[in-house]
Amino acid sequence: xxxxxxxxxxxxxxxxxxxxxxxxxxxxxxxxxxxxxxxxxxxxxxxxxxxxxxxxxxxxxxxxxxxxxxxxxxxxxxxxxxxxxxxxxxxxxxxxxxxxxxxxxxxxxxxxxxxxxxxxxxxxxxxxxxxxxxxxxxxxxxxxxxxxxxxxxxxxxxxxxxxxxxxxxxxxxxxxxxxxxxxxxxxxxxxxxxxxxxxxxxxxxxxxxxxxxxxxxxxxxxxxxxxxxxxxxxxxxxxxxxxxxxxxxxxxxxxxxxxxxxxxxxxxxxxxxxxxxxxxxxxxxxxxxxxxxxxxxxxxxxxxxxxxxxxxxxxxxxxxxxxxxx
Numbered sequence: 001x002x003x004x005x006x007x008x009x010x011x012x013x014x015x016x017x018x019x020x021x022x023x024x025x026x027x028x029x030x031x032x033x034x035x036x037x038x039x040x041x042x043x044x045x046x047x048x049x050x051x052x053x054x055x056x057x058x059x060x061x062x063x064x065x066x067x068x069x070x071x072x073x074x075x076x077x078x079x080x081x082x083x084x085x086x087x088x089x090x091x092x093x094x095x096x097x098x099x100x101x102x103x104x105x106x107x108x109x110x111x112x113x114x115x116x117x118x119x120x121x122x123x124x125x126x127x128x129x130x131x132x133x134x135x136x137x138x139x140x141x142x143x144x145x146x147x148x149x150x151x152x153x154x155x156x157x158x159x160x161x162x163x164x165x166x167x168x169x170x171x172x173x174x175x176x177x178x179x180x181x182x183x184x185x186x187x188x189x190x191x192x193x194x195x196x197x198x199x200x201x202x203x204x205x206x207x208x209x210x211x212x213x214x215x216x217x218x219x220x221x222x223x224x225x226x227x228x229x230x231x232x233x234x235x236x237x238x239x240x241x242x243x244x245x246x247x248x249x250x251x252x253x254x255x256x257x258x259x260x261x262x263x264x265x266x267x268x269x270x271x272x273x274x275x276x277x278x279x280x281x282x283x284x285x286x287x288x289x290x291x292x293x294x295x296x297x298x299x300x301x302x303x304x305x306x307x308x309x310x311x312x313x314x315x316x317x318x319x320x321x322x323x324x325x326x
Contacts, residue, residue: 065273088104106196132187272300
């Protein structure tokens with residue numbers, strides 16, 4: 001590495017080709033590559049993704065570096081991005097592959113408690129929370145520039161092994177935008193980064209009370225699918241299966257309650273709602289029906305469409321249904 005100047009410009013196509021060869025070698029060594037891939041020019045479209053990007057752009061210290069980062073993430077230069085508790089590890093393609101590390105300070109307890117207090121009784125379900133379907137007051141609280149969930153500049157530490165000695169190089173900027181894109185599909189990652197439990201924001205008892213007053217079943221609170229929007233491993237324990245009759249709470253009776261039949265056709269929304277009603281992650285549900293977590297994720301992404309499964313898997317699903325719907 002030369003400290004007297006930067007490497008000459010390398011066309012994007014050439015960078016990609018070189019990066020792909022190097023990544024293939026890393027894959028063979030066990031790295032699970034997770035590239036940031038945008039469907040178009042727009043980096044983020046959800047409340048959480050756009051909120052993250054807008055928050056980063058609100059600080060003048062970042063103004064000169066962020067535009068180059070936008071270009072990099074849009075042309076697919078963020079080859080790998082892995083979000084862990086309090087840390088982001090990434091690989092960005094430049095004149096060569098650069099390793100980027102961003103450390104984020106956990107949200108202080110006092111600030112988190114204030115956020116929870118302000119949101120008490122205002123969020124009905126995890127689905128509403130992760131979809132960003134919040135009332136304006138809650139949106140203002142969680143996205144507040146100073147007191148919200150997004151990190152402040154002093155709460156982030158950047159490290160990149162490129163020759164640019166600036167606090168934020170273009171590779172770091174690209175990764176920050178990559179996080180915004182990732183939050184579109186996995187909003188729970190923001191809470192993972194800040195070291196807090198998003199479930200604490202959901203007041204389940206308040207949601208049940210509101211639903212009861214509206215004449216709805218307790219088990220039909222927020223019955224819209226989650227994975228068809230995000231494909232994340234989150235669950236709302238209060239959902240009912242769309243289109244499936246659920247036994248209402250009744251007084252004790254000696255009469256036998258009819259068995260809830262296996263759903264036909266089987267859709268992604270049904271799988272999502274079934275898993276959520278059990279309060280299980282995609283990994284836990286996958287273990288229950290003897291498939292991989294990736295399979296469950298792919299099923300749920302189908303949404304209202306019918307999913308096709310092998311005979312063996314269908315049998316496992318029927319057994320699990322019978323076990324969870326006695």
